[in-house]
Amino acid sequence: MELRRSLVTTQILDPRSGFEPTELELEVRWDPLTGHTARILPGVPLLSPGDFDLRRLAEETRPTCPFCSERIEETTPKLPPAILPEGRIRRGEAVLFPNLVPYSKYSSVSVYSPARHFLPLGELTPRLVADNLATQVEFVWNVAGHDGKAAWASVNANHMPPSGSSVFHPHLQGSVNPLPTTFQRLLAETPPERFRDYVDEERRRGSRYLGSIGSVDWLASFAPLGPAELRAFVFGIASPGQLQPDQVAELAEGISAALGLYEELGFQSFNLALYGAPQALEGYPLNLRMLCRPNVEPFYRSDATWLERLHWEAAVDISPEELAERAAGRF
Numbered sequence: 001m002e003l004r005r006s007l008v009t010t011q012i013l014d015p016r017s018g019f020e021p022t023e024l025e026l027e028v029r030w031d032p033l034t035g036h037t038a039r040i041l042p043g044v045p046l047l048s049p050g051d052f053d054l055r056r057l058a059e060e061t062r063p064t065c066p067f068c069s070e071r072i073e074e075t076t077p078k079l080p081p082a083i084l085p086e087g088r089i090r091r092g093e094a095v096l097f098p099n100l101v102p103y104s105k106y107s108s109v110s111v112y113s114p115a116r117h118f119l120p121l122g123e124l125t126p127r128l129v130a131d132n133l134a135t136q137v138e139f140v141w142n143v144a145g146h147d148g149k150a151a152w153a154s155v156n157a158n159h160m161p162p163s164g165s166s167v168f169h170p171h172l173q174g175s176v177n178p179l180p181t182t183f184q185r186l187l188a189e190t191p192p193e194r195f196r197d198y199v200d201e202e203r204r205r206g207s208r209y210l211g212s213i214g215s216v217d218w219l220a221s222f223a224p225l226g227p228a229e230l231r232a233f234v235f236g237i238a239s240p241g242q243l244q245p246d247q248v249a250e251l252a253e254g255i256s257a258a259l260g261l262y263e264e265l266g267f268q269s270f271n272l273a274l275y276g277a278p279q280a281l282e283g284y285p286l287n288l289r290m291l292c293r294p295n296v297e298p299f300y301r302s303d304a305t306w307l308e309r310l311h312w313e314a315a316v317d318i319s320p321e322e323l324a325e326r327a328a329g330r331f
């Protein structure tokens with residue numbers, strides 16, 4: 001498989017060196033699955049590690065938090081009995097309930113733990129992630145039994161306000177819908193053998209392949225959608241509802257390792273998507289992307305510019321190969 005990349009150079013008269021002619025470089029890469037392009041600008045600091053006091057924000061938001069133990073029973077909705085007679089799904093410390101905002105026909109929120117209002121990324125242990133993921137798997141499974149037409153499932157995360165999260169208390173979001181999102185459609189239209197070829201090619205090359213945890217393969221994305229993007233692939237199943245308990249544990253171990261890396265890189269906000277397709281889609285592997293978002297701080301620079309929002313092309317400062325070096329030994 002070809003991993004297509006193109007080096008672009010340009011010249012400026014640089015004010016930082018007496019207006020001497022200076023050569024600048026950027027690299028354009030094509031995603032091997034969907035063809036999306038990305039721009040790699042190593043050495044240009046686009047995002048800065050923050051020193052904002054997240055603990056203080058945690059204390060400010062705690063007294064009115066709808067997901068904290070004192071309020072969660074009264075303030076969060078319940079699923080209709082036809083989907084789940086108990087109304088909410090519980091696993092370990094995790095609790096799942098429907099979303100008040102209908103992003104999808106079946107939209108869920110699952111809190112890692114009502115008792116943990118503040119969870120720095122390094123404290124999202126494999127156990128906490130696995131239990132929360134397990135509530136989402138059960139949600140997808142229950143919805144599938146109730147409505148066969150809602151075949152497009154995904155599990156997602158907005159973590160901390162810069163990622164789009166409106167509630168500080170850490171949580172995941174599930175989506176089960178009769179229609180795919182744009183990215184679910186693009187991935188489902190990709191010939192299934194390309195997924196296998198991509199992972200095999202990266203394993204052979206080695207510079208972005210991070211390893212496997214059980215049945216889950218992990219890579220630093222060749223053409224990332226955003227900063228420090230990691231990808232995971234679970235071959236043999238297409239929907240999160242098909243994840244077996246051991247696969248949930250394996251996937252959670254990798255997600256927890258990735259979040260530890262993000263914390264070490266200086267970040268506390270991230271997005272994640274586990275893209276499911278209909279179970280009947282032959283050969284499609286369940287796959288995940290996760291990336292860092294800027295830190296919480298006054299007048300911060302957003303990482304979503306005209307490039308990301310309107311051209312669907314990310315510009316990132318950490319190269320996938322450097323990311324893989326920083327991630328070594330974790331997967």
Ligand SMILES: [Zn+2]
Pocket residue numbers: 062065066067068069116117169
């Ligand atoms: Zn809370």
